[in-house]
Amino acid sequence: MDQLKTRYRIDGMDCGGCAAKIETAVRRCDGVAQVAVSVAGHSMVVEHDAKTDLASLMKRVKGLGYGITPAGSSDPAPDNDGDARSASEPDKGHGAPGHVHDHAEPTQRPWWKTTKARLMLASGAAFVAALLVSQIAPGLGQWPFTAAMLIGLIPVGRRALMAALSGTPFSIEMLMTIAAIGAVFLGASEEGAAVVALFLVGELLEGVAAGKARASIQALTKLIPKTAFIEKGDGVVEVPAETLAVGDVILVRPGDRIPADGVIVSSGGSVDEAPVTGESTPVHKAPGDPVFAGTVNADAALHVRVTATAADNTIARVVKLVEEAQESKAPTQRFIDRFSTFYTPAVVLVAAAVAIVQPLVFGGEWQVWIYKGLAILLIGCPCALVISTPAAIAASLSAGARRGLLLKGGAVLESLGRITLAAFDKTGTLTEGRPQVTDILAFIGSETDVLRDAAALETGSSHPLATAILARAAADQITLPKVTDAAAIAGKGVTGTIDGAEVFLGSAGAAGAQVSLSPEQASRIRALNSQGKSVSVLLRGGAVLGAIAMRDEPRPDALSGLAKLKAMGVRTVMLTGDNAQTAQAIGQTLGIEVRAGLLPQDKQAIIREYQAQGFKVAKVGDGINDAPALAAAEVGIAMGGGTDVALETAGAAVLHGRVADVAAMIALSRRTMGNIGQNITIALGLKAVFLVTTVMGITGLWPAILADTGATVLVTMNAMRLLQAPKD
DSSP states (O other): OOOEEEEEEEESOOSHHHHHHHHHHHHTSTTEEEEEEETTTTEEEEEEOTTOOHHHHHHHHHHTTOEEEEOSOOEEOOSSSSOOOOTTSOOOOOEETTEEOOOSOOOOOOGGGSHHHHHHHHHHHHHHHHHHHHHHOGGGTTHHHHHHHHHHHHHHHHHHHHHHHTTOOSOHHHHHHHHHHHHHHTTOHHHHHHHHHHHHHHHHHHHHHHHHHHHHHHGGGGGSOSEEEEEETTEEEEEEGGGOOTTOEEEEOTTOBOOSOEEEEESOEEEEOHHHHOOSSOEEEOTTOEEOTTOEEOSSOEEEEEOSOGGGSHHHHHHHHHHHHHHSOOHHHHHHHHHHHHHHHHHHHHHHHHHHHHHHHHOOOHHHHHHHHHHHHHHTOOHHHHHHHHHHHHHHHHHHHTTTEEEOSHHHHHHHTTOOEEEEOIIIIIEEEEEEEEEEEESSSOHHHHHHHHHHHHTTOOOHHHHHHHHHHHHTTOOOOOEEEEEEETTTEEEEEETTEEEEEEEHHHHHHHSOOOHHHHHHHHHHHHTTOEEEEEEETTEEEEEEEEEEEEOTTHHHHHHHHHHTTOEEEEEOSSOHHHHHHHHHHHTOEEEOSOOHHHHHHHHHHHHHTTOOEEEEEOSSTTHHHHHHSSEEEEEOSSOHHHHHSSSEEETTOOTHHHHHHHHHHHHHHHHHHHHHHHHHHHHHHHHHHHHTTSOOHHHHHHHHHHHHHHHHHHHHGGGSOOOO
């Protein structure tokens, strides 16, 4: 029988514990084969047979206290890792079996309009009213507080019962229910009511914090304009941005946001990339340069050819990647989850022992020790402990994504902090990936004359060296003369006639075969070659007019980025397939160790060599020819540009190609792990203190719930600090 797949939208989830309860409950429904719940995506996908009672399934989830609505129709589950859809169903996401995201923007409500807020406010108001009634009519005794407690406890108790029936007997709600009911029987209804109200406050704050982390990354989607101006024929038509197709040419007016990923096709101008990349100053864009959706056209009308649809643009992929990453648990989080599985039952046993052993064995007073046992139940609630790691990781992943630092899950984030050696590719990683004119030698006339004639000969060529010469001529605003009889000489250069004179541009060897280079000219060319530069010699009328040197230059921030890594105690090395002379020249400029002339398998072997020496290695490359080395390293980091390779090949991606962002990634990891350590210390430290004071009889139910709720609030607030990334 074919399996069906049904997607649901789930509201009210704040952490992995919520997801675990829902998964456990849904798996117990008849006919359910697979369940996957995404906290970040507010979604659940269920694979089931045709006989499954979906109404009963939804009732179970609602019984646990979560909102659930169908997000799509049932359709056959795929046999592979793809996502099967009916022809009439729009593509809402992507994923593997049991892992589908609905990337439509979730409905955001102010916190005070949520169900949790209404329940918390009702319980708090009832507790205040009970305090007033007890002062006005003290003869009523504990009844006003019992009534106030029930307002909050009934929904919590119902969730506890549903969780127990669905396979999660030791839930936080169950501990709270037992403690509150026990307080009533011990004549401490006032404390029971306060405990329930404070518990609901803690739940609300946890939800607000989780929503803040989600909103931080979802806010990126709001950067993309709703409409775009597409060029059709001789006119321009305004269309919805989501309808743009690859290949469309759009007009972006000065001051407008760019509605799609694309490349400049004519003219150029400055683009403010700060909303997406964090660049502090506008970046000049020339024809052929890429632009990202959501960035702002600063000063000139741009014509952009669309390279990605709305579902696949840079921002959409970033949001998808971060949501998926938040579902990938770090080793620390997996340990905490396993620990809490045993921790909560252990707390129940300890509380029971405290309540029973002393009266039975040593003749202690039952009411006193049962009260202490109930307090220990509250102290033992694992809320703060469970949320300590995922809250920090979610905040860090969101903060990183807003800076173009994409990390595929908590495991990668945790591993980055332990990196002690960063191995960089050269071309396109430490360097721009395209040659630039570095020197112009004029042996006759001026440098402008040399550049003008060379650019004229190269007009129309797409060769990287030709592109570099043409870009320099355009930057210098040189008017190019007309060339006749232009021709390419295979393996040698290009020739043509300019102003009636025959002109040739080619390698020094090819030029030397036509005319004799003077010792001074040859010496200056050799000096440029020794710096790893390619030199083209220009001949005009049989004389050496000059020469142009080109090299793939380091990225503007490469030197400072490597310096930051070294300051953090991370050793750096360049692994490149380029020739030793060129690589050494770049390495000397950047002050980095160089190993050159390497094949992909050589790079992988060197990574293994460093690991054998005890280094924790990050491999930074373009994600294509570096694939073996990226896979071998503890963390593979792809230098981006927004390409699919950069986002999918490695464990992490520097979306905007800044070398300094590798150091920023490692710094973010170290801050995150420090934050997690602080959170765990807060969570367990407060519990330890109040456990001792409770057993000693110093504190009771009120301080016990404050210890739990207070720890949850402190842990959450501490984790949210990571949303504010430090300035570079």
